[in-house]
Amino acid sequence: MYAKGTAPRRDGGAKPWLPWLVTALVVLFSGAVAYLGYGAYSAQKTRAVEAEKAAAEARALTVSTEQARKTLEEKLAEQLAAKDQKLSALEDERTRLSTEREQLQQAVQEKDAELARLKATYEDIEQKLKAEISDGEIRLSQAEGRIQVDLVDKILFDSGEAALTERGNEVLTRLGAVLAKVENRSIFVSGHTDDAPPSQRLAATYPTNWELSVARAVNVVRFLGEKAGVPPSRLVAAGHADTKPVASNATPKGRARNRRIEILLIPDLPAGKQGETKAAADSR
Template sequence: MLKKLPLIALTLLLTTSCVSKKVYTDLEDKYTNLKKDNRRLSDQNRDLETALNQAENELKDTKDDYESALADSKLWESEYKALVNEHKNLEESYNALEKNSSASIAANSKKNRELLAQLEAKEQALIAENARLEKLKKELESRSQRVAELENVIASKDAAMSKLKDAISKALTNFEGKGLTVEQRNGKVYVSMENKLLFQSGSWAVGSQGKQAVKQLGEVLAENPEIAILIEGHTDDVPYKGNDQLSGNWDLSAKRATAIVNILRENPSIQPENLTAAGRGEFAPIASNSSAEGKAQNRRIEVILTPKLDEISKLLNDI
């Protein structure tokens, strides 16, 4: 009987208190900010892909310019050598004719001057073309290096997220088959925990088994301070029929997400600024609500882990 008194007291407290307008407004503001952050991350990811494509296209254009310039340089060299040979032949002819005809000498002298002028012009053009070729070569090398750096950073981020997924899966092995899944998609890691692992029906109090799972997850997250942590609460489409403390499924999902955040904050190594809680109600299902199995899948907490993109943004600005 004594063991039931705290539960009875908690029930009375929950049935007699209500969520203040400020708390609810804060939750709505947090959710609005979450949506903005999510859009920003999506835009950054899209901008990243666009920038990478643009950089690769620019790299291809620079390569094409380099190859064209190289071909022009070879043509200039060929013409230059031809003029040198022609000039040599003309000099030999000039020397032979010098003894025979002053008129022929004058004509050959004029032609020789013209050829020398052409030769000098071709030589100057060849020097300018070689300078342009060298400039294009350096530009090509610089862009190639920046694209390689960008690809390396992206690969490093993906590898880090893959390593994080493996660490989380290993830490939560004991909860496999109990409504917990860990996936990596679109450069992010998604940890999904069904409510059967965390909450009783209509409650946002986390059970002992659920607390253990969240704390073990927190131990992994504490070792990854460069990861943004978004906790989303989800429900099925059955309207909430609990006490007057909640206004509906959206309110319930927000409280459940906040409950998970509070457990993670018990770990002092997790930076609070990396944590965001959001309630999404029944509006983001992953299965049909037409069956009990689908409803159970939709009643969940999703922990979405996103790498910070500051380093990638800097490289994009440099390209």
């Protein structure tokens, strides 16, 4: 029989240190496990913190990238708008220049056509009045788009008279045949005298050279409008007496040149400039 709580000892007796060894081993294993578990937790926590930091940095980078993208898009939009505006301005300028070029070409064509008509009119008058031009009784000139016909008084009027002579009617008939075909031109007829006053015989009818010069211009205008077929709306009559001489009144030849009828063909102008045209005609 063995005492209670004892067992037979096969090895010669119990080992009292064994439980303590087991306990120590358990404690050591638990400590190792705890240590390893804490290390894993620490590593995981570190990784989590780093991951959160990386995520925060990624979010910040995303926000920064988005802002940069928006800024770039806005800048590109502004540049595109500026380029569109510049292209639009260039297109407007191109259209304006194209329009101006077309207008210039049209103006040149119209000018060429006008010069051709003027040349034809000049040559026609020259042909119709060849004999009088050759004799020096008529002077024909052309300048600055105008044609001027100067007729000495003796081929139209008797001395000191304002009524047209038979020869005057015949000369004006030939001239009127050309003037009647002229378009887009005003025809200014002005009477001029020398500085000698009308004779005593004519003083009652023409007290001064003003009345004589005006009467002669009016009679020429009436003949051209009533007998030669020139549109009256194109005709203007004026008298200048002896205020616009073209030669000296000191010689008979000069006085003869000053006694004249001037017929000036001037291009029609807009209503606002008609006064300028008349002033230009009166200044001759």
